Amino acid sequence: MSSSLAEAPDLICQLDSVQGVVDSLTAVRWKRHQDAVIEISEHGIVLIVEETTCLQAKVYLKRELFVKYEYGAEGRPRFGVSLGLFVDCLNTFCVPSRSNSIEIRYPGPDMQLLLKSIDSSNSCIYADIRTRIPETVSWDYNFEPAGNPLNFTVKSAALKEAIDDLEWPGSSILLTLQPTPPSVIFKGEGHGDLQIDLMYYSNTGLLLAFNCDRLVSHRYKYKFLRATTSNIPSSVIRENRGSKLSIGRGGMLKVQHLFSVARPSLPHPHIDTASYQQPSRIAYIEFFVKPEINEEAANDVN
């Protein structure tokens, strides 16, 4: 295939765990038809999805995740794809109980994203995905800390459960971080009231870290808050790593998840897998949620 191309493509990379990438991308798939922008650089691949300038999600697939990563472009090529189609397509490469090594190449002769399986000489799966020129330059969700860091880390499963439980009260959720007693409070007000307190001292297994030196409180639309956890595949939730939530300037909420992209339970030829988790084989997922504009909650309450 490379012979038909006049010059080297911008990117040729190989991946030996498609499932991990499918999981990571599924986590940011909060509706059926979503346009995503993919940005390639020498550091890896970033996929960005946005919703009406209130919610943005980024999936970072660092080059360390790839078995091979050959970057030959200048600048940072960006292109648009349909996220649903991309995930469904990648998913076809995941054949259970087999290793799924694939090669990703960009661009093809017609600017497509080309994928093909490379683990068997007698069977091959391939895909050409049509790419688009991204319509808008995605608005950068500049996350700046407001003074001392305000953040907490919570078990992902507990976070998801808390947010799921907040569904019934209504459309707006007040998130409060307070230093005394150190706790995180989710409060839903609407059809009814529901308050979920995560106390740092009473349950150390729940809040893994807590940084807060002043009371801060912001409102977020429930549907956006929900999008940050609702699509995480159950296999990842079962792994139950921590999710980190930070509040930045203007009340911007950042939710970070870490997904393992290592090949599951397949013996690695060189390294003992029993207690082994390569730190570099982690996909980073970040959500940025803007707060609701509301007089009482717009400013930090001190």
Place this chain on the structure above:
Amino acid sequence: MKFKGFLTDNGVYLLEKRILHALEKTGKIWHIYITETHLSFLHNLLNGDGIQSVAQFRKQALFDEYRFSSQNDAIAFSIDLSLLQRALRSIIATAGTDDGNKYEMKLVKKLAPHSHQALPFLTFETQGYKSAVIQDVPISKPLSRPDLLELQTALQTAQVIPTCLVQLSDMNQLQSFVDRMKHVGDALNVSISKYGDLHLQISTTLITLGAEFRKLLVLGEKADMPVGDGDSTAQTRMQRAVLRGDATSVQVSVKHFFKSLQCHLAKPDCAYFGIVNQGSCLTVIFDFFIPGTRLRDNAISLYCRLPVLDPGSS
């Protein structure tokens, strides 16, 4: 018109645990077609569109006693497969695990409750340790002579074997692939070459997704792949083979294709794919081996025919 037989243990298990389980995924209503030598399950044979399926058994594969008589050389009626499955499950449970159980299967006419008219049933009777259980499965009236003839003609057409068949033994892989692939598009291009290549492809305006299985065993017309073709991409390779006349390509519905693969639930030992008459339909044949051997069991045949989509309609 009479039919009565005693199913063997193996016959009942073959039907209940394997065959019906798979057939049920293809469709609910089937014809049972009984002749002097065979008992068959036929689905959708009288219908032009949709997937057609045939499961045919030599009487020895299911029965140890088999009595059949009809003026038309055959009896056919339609039956709800889920009811048949429930009846078989029940008689298996009644008979227990001992060997040598007798499972009687016969056609009867009975007065149904709240009815003054005798209705046809397929009846199963089995003797348990202390009890006997009779299951009456309601069936349609036997097909009239013209309908029967139509069904027989359709069955003969369905039995046409493609001139070139490729064998696939790893059905799990194919099934999971097609299962995932069906999210991407509706129409599937299936190409089969005399070199032993099976190529599946979905192509829409946004995506082309395909899979190629190479170096498969070929039955029927074979050809050697021209030198140099092995290095090109799956798509080019198949296009060249079609141009040379060494491959045929058809477009079928992904849903039909996936349904046909559900026959895998009957645990066949391998599957063959072939295209009949230069592209009139795609045939998938599932083969069973005689237990403990690699020899084809001729007593059972299971196959599907998938209608070809009009290329203009996709």
